[in-house]
Amino acid sequence: MPWLIKSEPDVFSIHDLEKVGQEPWSGVRNYQARNFMWRDMKVGDRALFYHSNAKPPGIAGVAKVASTPYPDPTQFDKKSEYFDPAATEEKPRWYLVDFEHVTTFKELLPLETLKADKTLSEMLVCKKGTRLSITPVEKNHFARALKMAGCGAL
């Protein structure tokens, strides 16, 4: 199943992912988003990489799931901003997967463009008040986004 993952480019952008190649998607502290990673994501699944809180916001490229889920190590790290005192190694609360870089779009596909598109405006990320950092994406939306970004099939 295709996905959309959000990241603030000031914190971690598609270019950062391209540089490191692969990255543990740590810091997700929302149960719904966690459940997607923990329960529904499969190795090889593609994800649109969305730049949020950016000027302009939009889809910046594509990543793919590169690991099975495992406990987010930052929940055990007292020095991390993502530390969760309620989580233990025996009973972790937060899980993550690794993402691997697939493609950086030549040009960002802006939110404004998505909203103006009949098909893509149906995506959750286009709807008002969708704060979820990970959302499932319909196959045809995924394909349409790639097409609009000038990428063929990946």
Add this chain to the structure above:
DNA sequence: GCCAACGTTGGC
């Protein structure tokens, strides 16, 4: 910087 949307927390 504003504020609407919405998830989480905690008192009861």
Add this chain to the structure above:
DNA sequence: GCCAACGTTGGC
């Protein structure tokens, strides 16, 4: 288990 208060997200 309700719900008000609070915190965060994220576009504008």
